[in-house]
Amino acid sequence: MDLPPSRPPKPNSNHKPNWLERLTAFLLREPEDREELVELLHSAFERHLLDADALEMIEGVLQVGDLQVRDVMVPRAQMDAIDLAAEPKDFIPYVIDTAHSRFPVYEGSKDNIVGILLAKDLLRYYASQQFDLRRMLRPAVFIPESKRLNVLLKEFRANRNHMAIVVDEYGGVAGLVTIEDVVEQIVGDIEDEYDEDDSEDNVRPDRQGRWRVKAMTPVGDLNAVLGSAYAPDGIDTVGGLVVTEFGRVPKRGDAISIDGFHFRVLRADSRRVYSLLVEREAPVPADEA
Template sequence: MAKPSTTPGFFERLSSLLLREPEDREQLMKLLQSAHQRKLLDADALSITEGALAASEITAREVMVPRPLMEVVDIGDSLETIIAQVNRTAHSRFPVVEGNRDKVIGILLAKDLLRVQREVGFDLRDWVRPAVFISEFKRLDGLLREFRVSRNHMAMVIDEYAGIAGLITIEDVLEQIVGEIEDEYDFDEADGNIELDHSGLYRVKAHTAVADFNAAFGTCFSDDRCATVGGLLLRELGRVPLFNETIAIDGTNFQILRADSQRIYTLLVSGPPDAGDPQ
């Protein structure tokens, strides 16, 4: 019979380190960083732990998709219109509104449309699921707990006047803890920095070098003060752009496909009319 291992596990080593009883969050973070330096925590574990601690101080308002940028479905839309919107956005969930964005009556799951392709007399009301409403001041750690218990993946964020301020998904919350989560609609690591999108435009990774972008699109952006396309947009705006925001620079339009509160990840680009096809 094999003898049980006497090597202390991760939690035993971490508990031993924390016997110093940190008095505040700053001391706790220093202990965790010390654990990383002593190889008790790897870089990923440290990053996730820091993200989990930070989530208790971040509110829904800080990471939500703002109301003007929400992709919504109107209760009066036809099945054909809704399917076209699903194909265009590749989202899995949509707030359903009646008349205006302050009147959200529920959530539509794109997967439900697979069951109604042949339905005669389609009525969207039959497929709307209840919406969850939360305060814009809701902390992410509590919201994640609610998502897990209720099995909802999207919540509508309301402001102090009970108006719709935006929406937030479980992915938005998790990305604040574990970092960017890529799905089947994101670039694969093996893909190039510039790829043709199904829309006929081009997906561009924000870390693409300005010089490479110029060569592909026939533009003449300077790389004296920023080396990447993402840096070019940050310099132009003076802030991190919002999801789905569009920025025009010298005739080139950049739409933000993926971004969080700290950085840009992916762009959708339409070049000047006389630009050649990127290679």
């Protein structure tokens, strides 16, 4: 008995292509270079084939290959590190206050990082009277400032590391970088109403005679604008200057006076300062001096 020829299945009329399928169809014509690819992505966004979040993430992935570790690392002056010689009762409050999960541990100076302390390992201190900090340390990973972020992310995933110590060309510690720092370049920061805009100006005056200053501004640039004479030993940035004066990483809203100027933190997280508001302090009247 002959069977009727089989018919191809009818397409599902209810199927709606997702954004990835629509984008794939849109990109069938191959772009000639990266600029054309980005242009196609923005055209796809304008045609509602991509939403804003998807576009931002794709652009972040493309940009990661262009960035180096030095572009996103936490500078040495803003590193939260622990002295190997310190007693647990002395540094545990510091661990609690900064709320990190990992801390570089140094011996003698920050140029001699001997390992990484996981905050969860401090539970052993409360469970036993014997606690050897050196034995608790995990090996530290050292990387150059010039390493590409896409390569670093691949290494983080392969080695299951979450933090690396960044060294300069002379072997000194330049800062640290975490897997979160790299991922943020893809998914973006979580911003709020206190965040500053992305202006290229490092020091911007406002109408009240104050200055909004990015923490990564070189101290010399600040001196040139304010007419100040800050010359901190071994510190290059305004953020490093403020962190050193506080003796810790300040929180948003914290303020401090330094040689005639008032610095207030506008934006910061648990690891670094991002922006500050600086104003000249009013002179003290002669009868109050």
